[in-house]
Amino acid sequence: MYWRLILLNVLSGFINCSADINREKAERLMAETPLIDGHNDLPWQMRQLFNNELEKMDLNTLEKTHTNIPKIKAGHLSAQFWAAYVPCESQYKDAVRQTVEQIDVVHRLCRLYPDDLIFATSTDDILTAFQQNKTASLIGVEGGHSIDSSLGTLRMFYNLGVRYLTLTHSCNTPWADNWLVDTGKDTAINNGLSDFGKELIKEMNRIGMLIDLAHVSEKVMNLVLELSNAPVIFSHSSAYEVCNSKRNVPDDVLKRVAQKKGIVMVNFYNDYVTCQKTANLSNVADHFDHIKKVAGHEIIGFGGDYDGVTRVPKGLEDVSKYPDLVAELLRRGWTDIEVKAALGNNLLRVFKEVEKVRDSMSSVKPYEVPIPYADVVNPCRTMYGYPPQDNAGSMVSLGLHLPVLTLLLHGTIVWLF
């Protein structure tokens, strides 16, 4: 009887030692290579909780969110793409203004916490921040509805530091279809991507904006993987074969991502990890294992979706828990190279290549043909700038004359006064 107890104690001690060794190794690897997470919705929480009045909160002590500064430090979060997200309900209304406000939130957070956060827009910036022991703060705009079908707006967002655009959130844009189309809960209107959508992809390549395929339909995934001259990302999506949510990436697409040398940054949301309301850290590691098996370790990254979802796995309750996940990967036999690839080297490779493609296209003129007016006509959109003949085929045939007359009248009045 006693010898069983002794054996049990020795075994558990051995297991604990192993766990401690893996945990220590995880911390060491994370001190050598930056952990770059693809998607965190803290800016959205700032709007929800404080209406973007950042002076009303202290990120050092904030308890209501998955993310605060002590947790960032404990989690060795060295770089983060903060999501500038606005809801689909704002499409055709004030999406652009709201998105600008979310971009402003990230800028202000960096100014308010300069010892811990540093605004970043390039691979060099990420590495510099890592050397300074600060978290490089990048911006991803989550949803094509944020640019209101406007190439000028896309370019100006890039000027403001935005470095990825998720082509859709959970709604179609006039030029790209979203993942709900694959569930039957929405209807495709673009057959994937419209002609304007295809031009948008080229413009994103030209300016160096990372193309994010989280939230898009499978057709869009495949079209973009074919069209894009630069590698693409999935900022927060997991493996479809492990959990068959249409938000996740099927195996054939994973292989195409590998051919294109892109990246899939694994989402921690329970519903996309286990397809159920509950999950644990090991379930998340299963996604890492699967993607590595099917497409290789060079396309994997971390895209937690913290502060964007309500249900996160046991063991990954907040951004301080990343080292535990890394330790689990090590326990499963991941090599140092494979772990470092997933932590940040894969994303750095992708981002560097996107920058290279941008630089190689520096003599290409900006794409400037606007989306056909018929594709975007709605009560909150003026037809300002479109010649009257562009309105052929518009559904609002009666209302057409009013905008034209209004434009002429206003033009005349401006000149009179």
Added chain:
Amino acid sequence: MLFLNPLQSLWTAWQSQGCTVTSLLVIVLLPWSSSTSVEQKTLDLMRREPLIDGHNDLALQLRINYNNRLSTIDLHNLSKTHTDIERLKAGHVGAQMWSAYVLCSSQDKDAVRLTLEQIDVIKRMCSNYEELELVTSSTAVRETKKIGCLIAIEGGHSIDSSLPALRMFYDLGVRSLALTHTCNTPWAETSSSIHRVYQRDISLTEFGKEVVKEMNRLGMMIDLSHSSVSTARAVLLISRAPVIFSHSSASAVCNNPRNVPDDLLQLLKKNGGIVMVNLYNRFVACGKKANIATVADHFDHIKKIAGSESIGIGGDYDGARG
């Protein structure tokens, strides 16, 4: 540019709008010297001191005529506009505040997006042509060897009552915002009666005051052209920085609501600000026809009331027709 005799020279100059300002300076200097030496003096002066014009709506014309498709035109020579690069050079324009203007009918609709597109077209224009250079500071304006491009938004409706939008416009390089165009915003009052929106008893609300303070904090010039006199007075009371009227003239010479009355000119003098004289016929002559002498009267008047340090030029080319 050759001048055969003074009168003929002036008429030729008036017809060639790019040389209008040169002609203005000629007429100002005429009483004191022969025309040839005045012309020489004018050109020497303009070569040494860059002319900075406060307001040009070329970007509006690019939208109306070409839907911002710069690849379809050559900005060196345009037939449909007052402005092109050749004429800017002939007029010795050293720097231009380009107006990123969107119609009042876009207020509460797509004004923000349209404004971003106008900023985009100005930036593309200024980076596509080697004669132009985007500048965002007084130092850069002084030091550029090219025609400096400044970006100015014409109308508070462009920020959709959003201080973050104001800040992000500043980050994009915008350095001036006219608080209104011909429509009230929810927080400031226009001088115009065209649009009957946001009509309130108060000309600058508490939020409007916050906009002014934020503009001071950022370093964004406050442009009071198009604002009502009450709004202008309210701003002059609280602004810590000098303000501008980017394209307005003198009410005492032509009593139009777009112009600046003498009491405001006096407040402006104390503020250290500037009125950049608009060349539009209806604002200089209160009628359809005007000539260079009429414009010069505005310069003389403003100099008399507020001093020469309060005057500039804001032609309103490609915004005003006539």
